[in-house]
Amino acid sequence: MPSRSAERTGAAAWHAAAPEVELWSxxxxxxxxxxxxxxxxxxxxxxAEAEITELHRAGVRCLRLTEPVRLCADAPAASARALMLLREATGQGLAVLWQAVCTDGCAARRRFHHLYPPERLTGGPDGLAADWRATYYPSKCVFRRGPGFVEVRDRRFGTLELFTIDEPGHLAQLEALAEGVEAGLLPDAVRRDFTEAGLIAEQAGRAWFLPMRVRRWPFPSLTV
Known part of the structure; x- marks a missing residue:
């Protein structure tokens, strides 16, 4: 079990890994x-949610992540936080200029293909970045809240997959997962179920929720 000192060091490193962006209106x-x-x-x-909401209100419509973003399981905190920022920016309808890096083949599994596509993908299979751009559309993997449940609609892999999250223990973790929670603190059942469904990523010792919150429905809404 990690010591309290190690936990504090990990938390400090996570919070210090703030993404830098270039902005346009x-x-x-x-x-x-x-x-x-x-x-x-x-x-x-x-x-990520607060920062992107504020940028959008301030008139920002395009941003560039200044550092390449690693997609793999061994990605550093900076990449994990950049991906969460990208998730929120995509959900808010912002254009994002960024470069992705993959060295373990994970990009081919399309786990991040609901996010605004990168300009370049280094290390992935030939043609994958072009396919990502060609097949991207808004709201490809989203969630929305109902009374006592959360529904996830996921089309990252071609066909529509529906997940209804209504177990109290699972619902209780969603707020923390939105911004990354220490993976070891997740209840075993929650971590297992979300991992098997492909709804969380684990990077830099943190688990975070992949689907985007629905901010507006695209047209036609049935494509979601």
Missing amino acids: DYDPAVRELPGVALGRRTLPGT
Whole structure:
């Protein structure tokens, strides 16, 4: 069992690994070259949801992750936090410029293919980045809350998979999983069930929830 000192060190490293982003107020690459459209660089130390919500309210419509993002299980905290930021930005409808890195073949499993596609994928199979871009559409893996349950609608792998989360122990962990919780603190049943369903990633000692919250339905909504 990790010592309290090790836990504090791990938590400090996680919180210190804040993503740095470059910001613009428009989606269009040509428009982003115009004066006044670039909004500079910023480090985002807060929670992914709060940071992206604030950026959107401030008029940001495109951001660039300044560092490559590793997709693999051994990804550092900086990459895990960048992926959670990417999840929230995708759900909010922002364009994201980023570069992905994969060295263990995980990218081919399409676990992250509901996220805004990368400009480049280093280390993945030939053509995978192009396929990611060609098959991407909004709300590919989302969740929404109902009274006493959460429904996940997942089309990352082609066909629609529906998951209804209604066990109290599982529901109780969702808020923490949204921003990453120490994987060893998850109840065994919760960790097993979410892992088997492909709904969580584990990186840098943390588990985090992959589906995006529904902010708006795309048209036509039946595609979700």
